[in-house]
Amino acid sequence: MSKNLVELLNINKAFFGVIALDKVSFDLIPGEVHALVGENGAGKSTLMKILTGIYQRDSGEIVVNGEPKEFPHVRESMKAGISMIHQELNLVNHLTVAQNIFIGREAEFSSRFFQNDNKINQKAKEICEEIGIDIDPEIEVSELTVAKQQMVEIAKALSTDSEIIIMDEPTASLTNEEIRDLFTVIKRLKKQNKGIIYISHKLEELFQIADRVSVMRDGNMVDTFPIEEADEDMIIRKMVGREIKIKPPTFDESKFGKVALEVINLNSGDMVKEVSFSIRYGEIVGFAGLVGAGRSETMKVIFGADHKDSGEIRIDGNPVTINNPYDAVNNSIAYLSEDRKSEGIITTLPIFENISLPKLQDFLKLSFLLNEQKEIKNAEEMIKLLDVRTPSSAQLLQYLSGGNQQKVVIAKWLSSNSKILIFDEPTRGIDVGAKDQIYDLMEELADQGNAIIVVSSEMQEIIRLSNRVFVMAEGRITGELSSKNISQEKIMSLAVNRAS
Numbered sequence: 001m002s003k004n005l006v007e008l009l010n011i012n013k014a015f016f017g018v019i020a021l022d023k024v025s026f027d028l029i030p031g032e033v034h035a036l037v038g039e040n041g042a043g044k045s046t047l048m049k050i051l052t053g054i055y056q057r058d059s060g061e062i063v064v065n066g067e068p069k070e071f072p073h074v075r076e077s078m079k080a081g082i083s084m085i086h087q088e089l090n091l092v093n094h095l096t097v098a099q100n101i102f103i104g105r106e107a108e109f110s111s112r113f114f115q116n117d118n119k120i121n122q123k124a125k126e127i128c129e130e131i132g133i134d135i136d137p138e139i140e141v142s143e144l145t146v147a148k149q150q151m152v153e154i155a156k157a158l159s160t161d162s163e164i165i166i167m168d169e170p171t172a173s174l175t176n177e178e179i180r181d182l183f184t185v186i187k188r189l190k191k192q193n194k195g196i197i198y199i200s201h202k203l204e205e206l207f208q209i210a211d212r213v214s215v216m217r218d219g220n221m222v223d224t225f226p227i228e229e230a231d232e233d234m235i236i237r238k239m240v241g242r243e244i245k246i247k248p249p250t251f252d253e254s255k256f257g258k259v260a261l262e263v264i265n266l267n268s269g270d271m272v273k274e275v276s277f278s279i280r281y282g283e284i285v286g287f288a289g290l291v292g293a294g295r296s297e298t299m300k301v302i303f304g305a306d307h308k309d310s311g312e313i314r315i316d317g318n319p320v321t322i323n324n325p326y327d328a329v330n331n332s333i334a335y336l337s338e339d340r341k342s343e344g345i346i347t348t349l350p351i352f353e354n355i356s357l358p359k360l361q362d363f364l365k366l367s368f369l370l371n372e373q374k375e376i377k378n379a380e381e382m383i384k385l386l387d388v389r390t391p392s393s394a395q396l397l398q399y400l401s402g403g404n405q406q407k408v409v410i411a412k413w414l415s416s417n418s419k420i421l422i423f424d425e426p427t428r429g430i431d432v433g434a435k436d437q438i439y440d441l442m443e444e445l446a447d448q449g450n451a452i453i454v455v456s457s458e459m460q461e462i463i464r465l466s467n468r469v470f471v472m473a474e475g476r477i478t479g480e481l482s483s484k485n486i487s488q489e490k491i492m493s494l495a496v497n498r499a500s
């Protein structure tokens, strides 16, 4: 009997002739958290999709509990005790939380003639309570925030009683509190001798939760080592194959232009209360706060995606009427929302078409003929700038890794011609090296005279980018910090400040 829960041996996989995995080996022992890290496109998700039967390997061996296995379908891997929390949320929006948790397994709860909703709801409630999440199992998934939807994904995976649990970036959109809850659950699973494969771009998490770390690069397994032997710099070096120097931020207020956007006493429902602030051309302003503080809601109202109860928005000193996103775009405002699914990316279209979607008129040559050459050229520049891993700009978006799809979304907004750019959680799911490239680009956009607002729950990101930071709590701005006096502690104390 092998002591390994899982052994992957020399796994090879190519997509349309492009090698995604090159003789990759990996193992998992009972009671451990084995972290899997690597840049966007390194092959992490692909390896896990092979283990769960979503993709089929070209060659190599899968051994589970000492037995060689074939998983022609996800059902088979589930039967063998493997479950996976996917990077892209896989929930069905119009079903309830409970229906999503037990999707495909409704039969377990049905009598001969009807499905027993009470039983499903009860069981879902138990699971949610067990992992410490506060969600009503009877509401539709579409009504939940992205963070809550992710928790439902986790509940779904844990409900199957698997021995092997794969988590592909489970914390990407969770709050710190929710992450702590998840880690408590993971520790409990470890005690039950289950094995957990944990994929994350947040390297600091590894030191809290991982026992071993494996690093992938360009489809190869670079190294596997116990966490005690690692530090963050070493992991990054192995991931990117070079040193990364995080540039210190520079702020030169003399370069800022006149006030671009001024928001005066904005109110909308419970989440946006008397919000006032302004931003100058050339400036980057951060919005910090806990999830639910009203930051995204404020931005959505400014962008016309949510209803405004009262308040004024001025652009270049003039009051403007923004009733919908179309008005906002006409007033030169762009909003990259945290909910990437609403970004209007079309995964069945090539990369270059996705990048040019928001500003098709720029690519119009002679009446309505699209200038494909120009689109492709722009896309190729963006692909190079952001280091999007793809064979070509004609690749369909759906074939890119999760992080590379994100980069395309960012590229789309970076190439829009708006002068006031709002980025909501811009680097979620993006690897450490690419993050820095995106920061550089945002700074360049500011240097070119654009006004940039960044909403982020990563404090280091806010501190790195912002000339000024507004902190929100319970729908109100509770404080403003300038780059000279920003610190994590100050942000935190304003973020938990109960506004009255």
Ligand SMILES: Nc1ncnc2c1ncn2[C@@H]1O[C@H](COP(=O)(O)OP(=O)(O)OP(=O)(O)O)[C@@H](O)[C@H]1O
Binding pocket: 015, 016, 020, 038, 039, 040, 041, 042, 043, 044, 045, 046, 047, 087, 389, 390, 398, 399, 400, 401, 402, 403, 404, 429
């Ligand atoms: N269905 C597919 N068709 C074509 N190419 C694919 C497909 N799935 C993945 N790839 C390619 O395989 C490579 C590895 O992708 P994978 O999704 O495994 O990366 P990853 O390490 O999970 O990255 P990320 O951190 O961005 O999620 C990428 O170059 C990707 O474009």
Ligand SMILES: [Mg+2]
Binding pocket: 044, 045, 046, 087, 168, 401, 402, 403
């Ligand atoms: Mg992935």
